[in-house]
Amino acid sequence: AQSVSQHNHHVILSEAASLELGCNYSYGGTVNLFWYVQYPGQHLQLLLKYFSGDPLVKGIKGFEAEFIKSKFSFNLRKPSVQWSDTAEYFCAVNGEPGNMLTFGGGTRLMVKP
Amino acid sequence: ETGVTQSPTHLIKTRGQQVTLRCSSQSGHNTVSWYQQALGQGPQFIFQYYREEENGRGNFPPRFSGLQFPNYSSELNVNALELDDSALYLCASSPDRDSPLHFGNGTRLTVT
Numbered sequence: 001a002q003s004v005s006q007h008n009h010h011v012i013l014s015e016a017a018s019l020e021l022g023c024n025y026s027y028g029g030t031v032n033l034f035w036y037v038q039y040p041g042q043h044l045q046l047l048l049k050y051f052s053g054d055p056l057v058k059g060i061k062g063f064e065a066e067f068i069k070s071k072f073s074f075n076l077r078k079p080s081v082q083w084s085d086t087a088e089y090f091c092a093v094n095g096e097p098g099n100m101l102t103f104g105g106g107t108r109l110m111v112k113p
Numbered sequence: 114e115t116g117v118t119q120s121p122t123h124l125i126k127t128r129g130q131q132v133t134l135r136c137s138s139q140s141g142h143n144t145v146s147w148y149q150q151a152l153g154q155g156p157q158f159i160f161q162y163y164r165e166e167e168n169g170r171g172n173f174p175p176r177f178s179g180l181q182f183p184n185y186s187s188e189l190n191v192n193a194l195e196l197d198d199s200a201l202y203l204c205a206s207s208p209d210r211d212s213p214l215h216f217g218n219g220t221r222l223t224v225t
Contacts, residue, residue: 004155034213043117044156044203044216090155098210100146100169103155 002027002095006104013081014112021076021107023065023091033074034092034101035065044090050074061085083113116142117217119204125223131192134220136204138185144168144210145187147179148203150219156203162187163210191222199224 003026013019025031035047048059055067065076074091088108092101116139126132138145144163148156158171162181176192185206191198201221205214 006155036216043218044205046213049213092155098161098169099144099207099212099214100158100161100171101148101156101214102158103148105153105155 002031002093002102004091004093004102004104006089006091006107008107009105010108010110012110012112015083016080017111019076019078019081019085019109021089021091021109023074023076023104025072025074025091025093025102027072027093027095029095031093031095032099033065033067034094035059035063035074035076036090036092036103037087038090038106039087047076047089081109081111083111085109086111117204117206117215119202119217119220121220122218123221123223125225126194128194128196128224130194131190132194132222134189134191134202134204134222136187136189136206136217138187138204138206139215140185142185142206142208142215144207144212145181145185146205146207146214147187147189148205149173150201150203151197152200159189161210168210194224196224198222 033050036044091104118137146161147159150156160170161168181187201219205216
């Protein structure tokens, strides 16, 4: 069975600070990796995804993530956060054919203006 | 806007009752998935339907069942409700079984 761990449950940053959210997964085979964001009162939205190829993937709103296969990690980064980045961030993986996702527990990010 | 609409937005039920949650997907989205998100946790996969047949199931008991209809709508049914079923239930759709999911806003179910 696959699992996803997000070690930071709550993160508080000031605007312009750099962000890195950790994500580690457990699965021995080929994986597809995702980061989703949930802004207050809104639906889950896809930030970025990794299927294959360049392990550094760029997503929307200036976010990027790096897939490190040897570390089973897919950390999310942003060089300079904004107040509008306040949201909950979820890492997800699917290791089976298809798009049935296993999510991590989420990281709640608060950006202080 | 994801094009995925869920109803109702909120629901309160009593333990032992049955509930039906509904989802309307975008036209052409042949795959629909349901997730349960308990408070403070990430979404957990319940099951997926593809072209009206169950395509995969997570670790949920048989009292969780679903239907998918040809008009891109779907239902999640839960029988014999338990207090632990209180959660946000998310519907997600995609054109096929490999594309990223589009999520709805969810239905918040409270079981008392």
